[in-house]
Amino acid sequence: MIGKLVTFEGIDGSGKSTMLARLQKLNESAPLWNSSSVETVFTREPTKETLTGNAVYAAIENNVDPLAELFLFLADHAAHLSDTVRPALDADKLVISDRYSDSRCAYQGATLKDTIPDAFDFVRRLHEPWTIKPDLTFLFNISPEVSCERCKDRGARTKFERVDFLKEVTANFKKLAEDEPERFVIIDAEKPAEKNEKIILEKIALLKNE
Numbered sequence: 001m002i003g004k005l006v007t008f009e010g011i012d013g014s015g016k017s018t019m020l021a022r023l024q025k026l027n028e029s030a031p032l033w034n035s036s037s038v039e040t041v042f043t044r045e046p047t048k049e050t051l052t053g054n055a056v057y058a059a060i061e062n063n064v065d066p067l068a069e070l071f072l073f074l075a076d077h078a079a080h081l082s083d084t085v086r087p088a089l090d091a092d093k094l095v096i097s098d099r100y101s102d103s104r105c106a107y108q109g110a111t112l113k114d115t116i117p118d119a120f121d122f123v124r125r126l127h128e129p130w131t132i133k134p135d136l137t138f139l140f141n142i143s144p145e146v147s148c149e150r151c152k153d154r155g156a157r158t159k160f161e162r163v164d165f166l167k168e169v170t171a172n173f174k175k176l177a178e179d180e181p182e183r184f185v186i187i188d189a190e191k192p193a194e195k196n197e198k199i200i201l202e203k204i205a206l207l208k209n210e
């Protein structure tokens with residue numbers, strides 16, 4: 001495996017999809033990786049229009065048992081690795097994923113905290129034997145209040161978009177970033193996207209030379 005894996009993490013409405021779309025557009029005119037635009041793969045978790053991704057969205061909408069939900073998210077991660085991430089890395093590509101394993105530690109670490117002892121660590125350890133670790137993770141940091149304000153027009157799209165819950169998720173993301181400071185870059189996601197795009201492009205350029 002010789003490509004590089006970059007992930008975007010953060011609570012709902014922190015601007016991850018907006019940034020991914022900006023980079024995708026930029027990549028069409030000025031390739032981010034090597035000489036051709038096809039050498040960067042833009043992807044996401046939960047995956048879209050796949051068997052496992054559809055199962056995850058159905059689980060979120062139907063309030064299934066949180067442990068069952070975790071395993072659906074994990075199944076989607078396994079399928080994402082084998083269908084998209086591993087083949088792209090094997091072909092020396094840059095992979096940029098909107099959400100990845102840290103979302104599980106942060107969100108399911110919170111949904112399971114009253115049912116599983118040390119849920120955060122349990123979720124992290126479930127990934128370890130088989131996941132592919134990102135080379136670089138941008139953590140889009142906004143307050144849960146701003147997040148909910150930005151998401152208010154999404155209707156009942158996800159049950160996770162509540163200030164008290166997002167505070168716990170934020171604390172879990174913070175813990176992940178503290179544990180691996182060399183992998184994480186914290187982005188002030190309340191700042192304009194243009195400014196953050198510049199920071200992200202600079203870090204990706206550095207990664208290319210590693």
Ligand SMILES: Nc1ncnc2c1ncn2[C@@H]1O[C@H](COP(=O)(O)OP(=O)(O)O)[C@@H](O)[C@H]1O
Pocket residue numbers: 010011012013014015016017018019150151189190191192193
């Ligand atoms: N840097 C920013 N400043 C202000 N608003 C932003 C910024 N980035 C994104 N937004 C807006 O916030 C909302 C949520 O952004 P989105 O990219 O969908 O977040 P996410 O993918 O993290 O859920 C959208 O309406 C988007 O236009």
Ligand SMILES: Cc1cn([C@H]2C[C@H](O)[C@@H](COP(=O)(O)OP(=O)(O)O)O2)c(=O)[nH]c1=O
Pocket residue numbers: 011012013016017045046060073098099100101103104105107108158160161
């Ligand atoms: C990938 C992932 C997402 N989620 C949650 C975060 C979102 O609230 C929801 C749907 O993800 P997503 O569609 O990426 O939402 P957003 O665009 O708001 O970032 O699923 C988890 O709880 N665990 C996970 O492992």
